[in-house]
Amino acid sequence: MIQKLIENIKKTNAPIVVGLDPMLGYIPEHIKKAAFAECGETLEGAAEAVWQFNRKIIDAVYDLIPAVKPQIAMYEQFGLPGLTVFKKTIDYCKEKNLVVIGDVKRGDIGSTSAAYAAAHLGRVTVGTQQLTPFGEDFATVNPYLGTDGIQPFLDVCREEKKGIFILVKTSNPSSGEFQDRRFMGSAGSDALVHGEEGANGSDSRTLYEMVGEKVAEWADSCMGETYSYVGAVVGATYPEVGKVLRRVMPKSYILVPGYGAQGGTAADLAPYFNEDGLGAIVNSSRGIIAAYKQEKYASFGPEHFAEASRAAVVDMIEDIDRALAGR
Amino acid sequence: MIQKLIENIKKTNAPIVVGLDPMLGYIPEHIKKAAFAECGETLEGAAEAVWQFNRKIIDAVYDLIPAVKPQIAMYEQFGLPGLTVFKKTIDYCKEKNLVVIGDVKRGDIGSTSAAYAAAHLGRVTVGTQQLTPFGEDFATVNPYLGTDGIQPFLDVCREEKKGIFILVKTSNPSSGEFQDRRFMGSAGSDALVHGEEGANGSDSRTLYEMVGEKVAEWADSCMGETYSYVGAVVGATYPEVGKVLRRVMPKSYILVPGYGAQGGTAADLAPYFNEDGLGAIVNSSRGIIAAYKQEKYASFGPEHFAEASRAAVVDMIEDIDRALAGR
Numbered sequence: 001m002i003q004k005l006i007e008n009i010k011k012t013n014a015p016i017v018v019g020l021d022p023m024l025g026y027i028p029e030h031i032k033k034a035a036f037a038e039c040g041e042t043l044e045g046a047a048e049a050v051w052q053f054n055r056k057i058i059d060a061v062y063d064l065i066p067a068v069k070p071q072i073a074m075y076e077q078f079g080l081p082g083l084t085v086f087k088k089t090i091d092y093c094k095e096k097n098l099v100v101i102g103d104v105k106r107g108d109i110g111s112t113s114a115a116y117a118a119a120h121l122g123r124v125t126v127g128t129q130q131l132t133p134f135g136e137d138f139a140t141v142n143p144y145l146g147t148d149g150i151q152p153f154l155d156v157c158r159e160e161k162k163g164i165f166i167l168v169k170t171s172n173p174s175s176g177e178f179q180d181r182r183f184m185g186s187a188g189s190d191a192l193v194h195g196e197e198g199a200n201g202s203d204s205r206t207l208y209e210m211v212g213e214k215v216a217e218w219a220d221s222c223m224g225e226t227y228s229y230v231g232a233v234v235g236a237t238y239p240e241v242g243k244v245l246r247r248v249m250p251k252s253y254i255l256v257p258g259y260g261a262q263g264g265t266a267a268d269l270a271p272y273f274n275e276d277g278l279g280a281i282v283n284s285s286r287g288i289i290a291a292y293k294q295e296k297y298a299s300f301g302p303e304h305f306a307e308a309s310r311a312a313v314v315d316m317i318e319d320i321d322r323a324l325a326g327r
Numbered sequence: 328m329i330q331k332l333i334e335n336i337k338k339t340n341a342p343i344v345v346g347l348d349p350m351l352g353y354i355p356e357h358i359k360k361a362a363f364a365e366c367g368e369t370l371e372g373a374a375e376a377v378w379q380f381n382r383k384i385i386d387a388v389y390d391l392i393p394a395v396k397p398q399i400a401m402y403e404q405f406g407l408p409g410l411t412v413f414k415k416t417i418d419y420c421k422e423k424n425l426v427v428i429g430d431v432k433r434g435d436i437g438s439t440s441a442a443y444a445a446a447h448l449g450r451v452t453v454g455t456q457q458l459t460p461f462g463e464d465f466a467t468v469n470p471y472l473g474t475d476g477i478q479p480f481l482d483v484c485r486e487e488k489k490g491i492f493i494l495v496k497t498s499n500p501s502s503g504e505f506q507d508r509r510f511m512g513s514a515g516s517d518a519l520v521h522g523e524e525g526a527n528g529s530d531s532r533t534l535y536e537m538v539g540e541k542v543a544e545w546a547d548s549c550m551g552e553t554y555s556y557v558g559a560v561v562g563a564t565y566p567e568v569g570k571v572l573r574r575v576m577p578k579s580y581i582l583v584p585g586y587g588a589q590g591g592t593a594a595d596l597a598p599y600f601n602e603d604g605l606g607a608i609v610n611s612s613r614g615i616i617a618a619y620k621q622e623k624y625a626s627f628g629p630e631h632f633a634e635a636s637r638a639a640v641v642d643m644i645e646d647i648d649r650a651l652a653g654r
Contacts, residue, residue, distance in 0.1 A: 041454030079460035127368030146504030177473030
């Protein structure tokens with residue numbers, strides 16, 4: 001699936017992913033009104049509004065982009081009807097030939113992680129049947145529990161040719177609370193930044209570097225043609241960290257949240273890419289799906305929210321293209 | 328809800344929780360056969376088997392125990408039908424007056440964590456309505472993203488009087504990979520173990536201690552009468568760590584996985600409890616729900632699997648009671 005992601009990126013010339021994180025506040029009133037009229041002010045009504053909103057945005061942008069990233073929390077908050085629309089959104093995007101990254105941030109131990117991996121990337125055996133529960137192409141995974149938690153995902157990735165993005169450095173303001181803490185020892189990231197000998201045998205590394213090094217190991221064990229099935233999440237809001245982690249995990253695709261609404265600029269993002277122009281995919285959620293709420297795209301109006309999203313996608317692609325050309 | 332948990336524990340004199348983690352392999356053939364006959368070898372069929380299995384176990388043990396802990400991954404692996412049974416299980420357990428701990432290990436940033444908190448512990452607003460998506464009493468939460476990820480759960484806990492258990496030290500073999508790493512500085516856990524002056528201003532702490540200290544802070548901000556709404560997960564398989572963390576987080580209930588099947592013994596668990604005999608709740612999943620597969624309970628046979636579970640609950644309560652009396 002990493003091959004398909006790369007092919008889609010090359011075909012669209014757009015290393016971007018649209019985050020389908022539909023909070024009710026983003027959805028135009030006319031859509032909610034119609035959904036509530038049909039299903040009531042219920043979880044079903046909310047889910048129907050989300051579905052109509054998603055469908056129109058996907059229809060408006062699918063030919064421009066390689067991938068989407070539905071954030072499952074935004075569906076889970078509407079209970080079972082919400083998760084039904086999560087599944088419907090995945091299926092619809094796959095019909096449109098989009099790569100689907102399930103932003104699920106799951107992570108547990110042994111057989112429990114295996115169940116999550118089957119749920120999102122693999123199949124479950126029921127009697128004589130092999131069935132696909134959700135069927136995303138990629139999933140995001142939390143590393144806190146260590147190799148036990150990751151291994152079942154690696155097994156499924158190999159078998160199904162699917163992929164994962166492991167959280168390494170997240171885009172939020174307090175991500176440093178644990179992720180930036182520095183472990184005992186000497187040398188470390190400075191050596192990496194300055195291109196000196198690596199941090200082998202030394203322990204003065206931050207938690208995110210240590211996780212990044214594990215990602216590199218896991219990535220080596222799960223290679224596609226040029227990139228690994230195992231990628232990493234590194235926030236756009238910490239470009240210096242992105243530079244370090246790019247070197248630590250040369251074979252991993254980096255999924256980059258935090259562009260736009262969270263403050264990351266295209267110029268910040270150039271170091272997340274490899275020399276081949278590949279290796280990173282930049283997410284924007286609110287900046288695309290709620291574009292009609294921005295002054296820049298306000299002239300579209302809520303009725304034409306999906307066209308506003310298309311305009312925002314075009315602008316984002318240009319913005320990143322310019323930054324990569326200029327490096 | 329922490330009050331209700333404590334009341335239930337006192338009433339049953341059983342600081343235990345039954346993990347409802349129904350892998351298909353645990354479910355007796357006659358239950359699967361009936362479910363597949365009714366719904367086919369489908370996700371619906373698997374979910375129906377899980378539901379019949381759960382219901383019989385709950386009926387057999389609910390009067391002996393204060394709480395259950397359904398592991399959502401085991402339901403998520405059967406897609407939407409599986410999650411429908413997750414919700415049905417929660418509702419059924421609440422009817423039986425059990426406290427329900429959703430083992431969901433969610434964790435994300437800002438508005439996304441808020442969506443997870445609403446999904447599992449709170450309510451969502453849809454038009455003029457306030458609706459309850461899943462409605463657990465407690466949820467487990469992953470700390471890797473820092474305070475941003477936890478704060479929305481704290482807000483919901485305060486508002487709804489619900490609770491969380493934050494992963495601090497997990498029970499799996501590779502939990503130490505990141506959690507045991509020691510940060511730069513001097514002093515630390517040894518001082519705590521030996522009752523000396525705390526680790527203030529120093530940084531030679533492990534990641535689990537650092538997370539434990541944050542848990543203690545968060546716990547202080549969310550107090551019930553004697554214990555906090557904010558608890559922690561600390562595995563039974565690392566009793567020395569349990570001893571340290573008990574002191575680091577005096578107001579937090581500790582949810583203890585790893586007893587029994589994973590190797591933790593009752594004697595190991597005494598230090599997880601406070602002097603008041605409270606402060607910890609020990610989980611067993613497989614050891615209870617698949618008891619009929621153990622030699623000790625084999626005489627019940629698969630037909631009487633639920634009675635085997637009841638016998639295993641009685642034995643577990645005695646085992647822990649003895650260990651606490653003997654300290």
